[in-house]
Amino acid sequence: MTHDLLKNVLFGLNVQVQKVVVNDLREDTFYALIWVICNGEHMSIDSRPSDALALALRVDCPIYVEETVLKSSKISSAINEKSTSEELRKWLEGLSDDDLGRYKM
Numbered sequence: 001m002t003h004d005l006l007k008n009v010l011f012g013l014n015v016q017v018q019k020v021v022v023n024d025l026r027e028d029t030f031y032a033l034i035w036v037i038c039n040g041e042h043m044s045i046d047s048r049p050s051d052a053l054a055l056a057l058r059v060d061c062p063i064y065v066e067e068t069v070l071k072s073s074k075i076s077s078a079i080n081e082k083s084t085s086e087e088l089r090k091w092l093e094g095l096s097d098d099d100l101g102r103y104k105m
Contacts, residue, residue: 015038
């Protein structure tokens with residue numbers, strides 16, 4: 001799968017995935033950044049949120065969502081403000097391949 005390939009390429013190039021941040025919501029479209037460390041330098045890579053989340057789950061890195069994105073999202077009310085990071089992790093782990101936008105062959 002593409003996400004596994006991306007993980008292998010990053011590790012092969014000695015690039016560490018630091019975190020994933022869903023950082024924007026414009027016209028009902030989410031945007032994300034993959035933060036990496038390459039040769040001691042912190043860099044961000046623009047990504048579709050589905051790809052960023054799929055990679056984050058594969059490399060076991062933190063996933064963050066900007067507060068402004070949560071507040072402006074139509075689904076923010078579905079996530080209880082008192083949800084713990086563990087509850088969010090369980091919800092993310094429960095997503096299906098279709099939820100993450102993975103293509104079936």
